[in-house]
Amino acid sequence: MKLLAKELQLSVSTVSKVFTDSHEISEQTKQKVLALAKKLNYVPNPYASSLRKRKSKTIAVVLPEVADSFFSMAINGIESIAREKGYHVLIYLTHEQMEREQAILSDFQSGRVDGVLISISNETTNDEHIIDMMQRGIPVVFFDRVCEETATTRITTNDRESGQLAAQHLIDQGCRNIAYLTISGSLSISRNRLAGVKQALTAHRTPFNERNLVMCTDNEEENLRIIKELLQRKDRPDGIIASVEKLTAAVYLACKELKIAIPGKLKVISFSNQTTAPILNPSLTTITQPAFAMGKLAAEVLFNSLKKTNVTLKAETVVVPSALVVRESTTGRDLG
Amino acid sequence: MKLLAKELQLSVSTVSKVFTDSHEISEQTKQKVLALAKKLNYVPNPYASSLRKRKSKTIAVVLPEVADSFFSMAINGIESIAREKGYHVLIYLTHEQMEREQAILSDFQSGRVDGVLISISNETTNDEHIIDMMQRGIPVVFFDRVCEETATTRITTNDRESGQLAAQHLIDQGCRNIAYLTISGSLSISRNRLAGVKQALTAHRTPFNERNLVMCTDNEEENLRIIKELLQRKDRPDGIIASVEKLTAAVYLACKELKIAIPGKLKVISFSNQTTAPILNPSLTTITQPAFAMGKLAAEVLFNSLKKTNVTLKAETVVVPSALVVRESTTGRDLG
DNA sequence: CATTTCCCCGCAACCGGTTTCGTAAATAAA
DNA sequence: TTTATTTACGAAACCGGTTGCGGGGAAATG
Numbered sequence: 001m002k003l004l005a006k007e008l009q010l011s012v013s014t015v016s017k018v019f020t021d022s023h024e025i026s027e028q029t030k031q032k033v034l035a036l037a038k039k040l041n042y043v044p045n046p047y048a049s050s051l052r053k054r055k056s057k058t059i060a061v062v063l064p065e066v067a068d069s070f071f072s073m074a075i076n077g078i079e080s081i082a083r084e085k086g087y088h089v090l091i092y093l094t095h096e097q098m099e100r101e102q103a104i105l106s107d108f109q110s111g112r113v114d115g116v117l118i119s120i121s122n123e124t125t126n127d128e129h130i131i132d133m134m135q136r137g138i139p140v141v142f143f144d145r146v147c148e149e150t151a152t153t154r155i156t157t158n159d160r161e162s163g164q165l166a167a168q169h170l171i172d173q174g175c176r177n178i179a180y181l182t183i184s185g186s187l188s189i190s191r192n193r194l195a196g197v198k199q200a201l202t203a204h205r206t207p208f209n210e211r212n213l214v215m216c217t218d219n220e221e222e223n224l225r226i227i228k229e230l231l232q233r234k235d236r237p238d239g240i241i242a243s244v245e246k247l248t249a250a251v252y253l254a255c256k257e258l259k260i261a262i263p264g265k266l267k268v269i270s271f272s273n274q275t276t277a278p279i280l281n282p283s284l285t286t287i288t289q290p291a292f293a294m295g296k297l298a299a300e301v302l303f304n305s306l307k308k309t310n311v312t313l314k315a316e317t318v319v320v321p322s323a324l325v326v327r328e329s330t331t332g333r334d335l336g
Numbered sequence: 337m338k339l340l341a342k343e344l345q346l347s348v349s350t351v352s353k354v355f356t357d358s359h360e361i362s363e364q365t366k367q368k369v370l371a372l373a374k375k376l377n378y379v380p381n382p383y384a385s386s387l388r389k390r391k392s393k394t395i396a397v398v399l400p401e402v403a404d405s406f407f408s409m410a411i412n413g414i415e416s417i418a419r420e421k422g423y424h425v426l427i428y429l430t431h432e433q434m435e436r437e438q439a440i441l442s443d444f445q446s447g448r449v450d451g452v453l454i455s456i457s458n459e460t461t462n463d464e465h466i467i468d469m470m471q472r473g474i475p476v477v478f479f480d481r482v483c484e485e486t487a488t489t490r491i492t493t494n495d496r497e498s499g500q501l502a503a504q505h506l507i508d509q510g511c512r513n514i515a516y517l518t519i520s521g522s523l524s525i526s527r528n529r530l531a532g533v534k535q536a537l538t539a540h541r542t543p544f545n546e547r548n549l550v551m552c553t554d555n556e557e558e559n560l561r562i563i564k565e566l567l568q569r570k571d572r573p574d575g576i577i578a579s580v581e582k583l584t585a586a587v588y589l590a591c592k593e594l595k596i597a598i599p600g601k602l603k604v605i606s607f608s609n610q611t612t613a614p615i616l617n618p619s620l621t622t623i624t625q626p627a628f629a630m631g632k633l634a635a636e637v638l639f640n641s642l643k644k645t646n647v648t649l650k651a652e653t654v655v656v657p658s659a660l661v662v663r664e665s666t667t668g669r670d671l672g
Numbered sequence: 673c674a675t676t677t678c679c680c681c682g683c684a685a686c687c688g689g690t691t692t693c694g695t696a697a698a699t700a701a702a
Numbered sequence: 703t704t705t706a707t708t709t710a711c712g713a714a715a716c717c718g719g720t721t722g723c724g725g726g727g728a729a730a731t732g
Contacts (some may be wrong), residue, residue: 002718031678387690
């Protein structure tokens with residue numbers, strides 16, 4: 001910038017004001033400066049600017065992992081509108097560990113980011129680290145895996161209704177003994193989905209059997225073992241609801257190994273955004289979450305609050321509904 | 337920091353030196369400062385530090401998209417070692433557009449990042465924007481989708497051998513009319529894979545028929561149309577090699593609609609990292625790329641060069657081999 | 673022609689750490 | 703004890719933009 005100033009016989013401040021598009025500078029001078037800047041391929045140092053303005057034009061996205069399609073699509077949604085608003089996106093993975101989540105967030109005390117989008121790890125049982133950050137003036141928007149008690153905006157899907165819908169669908173298809181697979185007892189999304197399931201079952205006078213609440217891990221092989229065990233019980237279920245995408249494979253593999261026909265002997269529905277759902281064997285009935293939309297919305301809400309100064313985000317939950325897509329794994333018929 | 341200094345009756349410089357772990361400071365003073373810092377939950381402002389040190393401790397990852405499993409897993413690999421080294425990761429998506437790629441990279445002239453990991457878009461036909469950046473002293477490591485002519489380190493998989501292996505496998509399974517599906521004519525990975533395919537075919541005295549080189553798009557429906565057309569030709573192929581993960585679904589769907597049996601009438605092999613490959617109908621034979629390892633390696637190479645000053649990255653290609661995983665879609669038998 | 677207003681631009685302080693250099697005190701060497 | 707060396711810390715410049723304020727000159731007003 002000094003160079004630019006010297007070259008054009010101007011002061012640094014004038015040049016700076018050109019880049020902030022100040023009204024104090026004549027159109028003529030602006031053009032000259034911008035022309036030379038383009039020629040020299042000059043871009044202002046963002047860190048100098050961040051330092052002075054106390055704004056980083058950067059947000060953080062904190063995710064458990066990017067293994068499944070949901071978070072991939074969410075990233076797309078977030079990035080799309082971050083780019084639109086001229087923000088930069090830092091990505092952090094917690095690997096489902098609360099400790100890492102805390103370490104990551106504590107770094108944000110530094111002013112590295114202007115705001116945070118987070119989907120909490122399934123280990124996360126308290127929100128102190130999040131509240132702490134908010135109190136330091138860094139706005140947070142939850143998406144998908146939210147803390148229901150924390151006073152900020154949450155973007156979720158209609159987990160409870162979806163659970164209900166899934167169970168209802170299985171009941172309609174003749175299931176009477178439905179199992180629910182999950183990877184976490186504490187996560188609100190899992191709890192809510194389960195609540196929906198229970199509600200549907202109770203409504204049909206076939207209350208949920210707690211033995212059918214199956215806790216899985218993040219280890220593929222162990223999940224396979226757990227599910228095989230489930231399917232070898234005397235009173236084995238005739239319907240399975242997988243509350244997470246990555247449990248689908250284990251269910252299918254278990255059935256294959258045990259030669260249990262889907263949907264003949266067992267109907268399967270999964271919360272999933274996998275594009276391969278239609279070409280599975282058999283094609284998989286899913287509850288499909290609006291991942292892209294949720295990411296996008298979360299980002300929009302955050303950027304909105306960033307525009308104004310000193311506005312705290314409303315403590316509300318915004319719900320973007322999921323869709324039930326019926327396929328062969330629950331019906332035997334392919335409905336597209 | 338000023339606050340800390342005042343509180344402890346020390347100068348700012350002393351406090352600063354504590355955080356850089358300078359030898360000039362006594363152990364005693366360090367402890368005092370760190371203790372108070374912890375109590376106050378103080379973290380140094382990274383931008384002030386970046387400004388002075390001309391290092392951002394941040395790298396950029398530039399990707400076409402995060403739609404498929406490859407890039408998801410690569411991100412995991414990258415993030416894992418970035419965290420280990422204390423680096424931060426900015427993520428940018430080009431959406432397969434060279435224009436965006438250029439815009440993104442040109443921003444890096446600002447010193448926002450210390451280095452870049454990039455997998456180029458399939459529109460990218462020249463590397464001027466990349467060379468430009470390198471000349472400004474920002475090291476670049478390519479991974480997967482590389483520019484073969486650019487003088488820096490490239491992390492790839494053995495695309496050519498994999499193509500050869502795929503074709504060889506189909507030949508072994510009795511295919512005599514093999515089609516190759518791709519989404520780009522310019523991308524080196526696609527070209528190399530095709531070259532491998534051709535080599536295998538030529539070796540078996542059944543040279544590749546150029547009509548069997550099928551160019552797809554990034555539009556699902558259009559791909560379906562294109563593939564259906566391919567499969568309705570008089571001389572329709574008896575084997576398909578899908579060079580990109582996302583073309584798999586279209587192939588399967590086309591076969592379903594046209595009632596073409598896999599692997600009976602058509603054998604299918606795909607370059608894919610999908611975890612659902614084993615549970616497709618039929619399970620899918622894949623060339624599986626070491627996505628996590630490639631991301632990790634790319635990051636390691638980059639960080640290595642970042643440690644030393646003024647070392648330009650060797651213009652070499654590091655190859656991490658892919659694996660052929662044989663399943664039902666080419667054999668009719670499930671080999672696990 | 674004198675005065676006011678407005679438009680442009682420069683001066684200098686500032687953001688929050690980092691780093692060079694200097695110095696006083698403590699320790700070692702002569 | 704004197705001199706040389708080491709240790710521990712402070713003063714101030716610096717990184718590269720940003721911004722409040724002040725001023726010079728041109729245009730507008732009286």
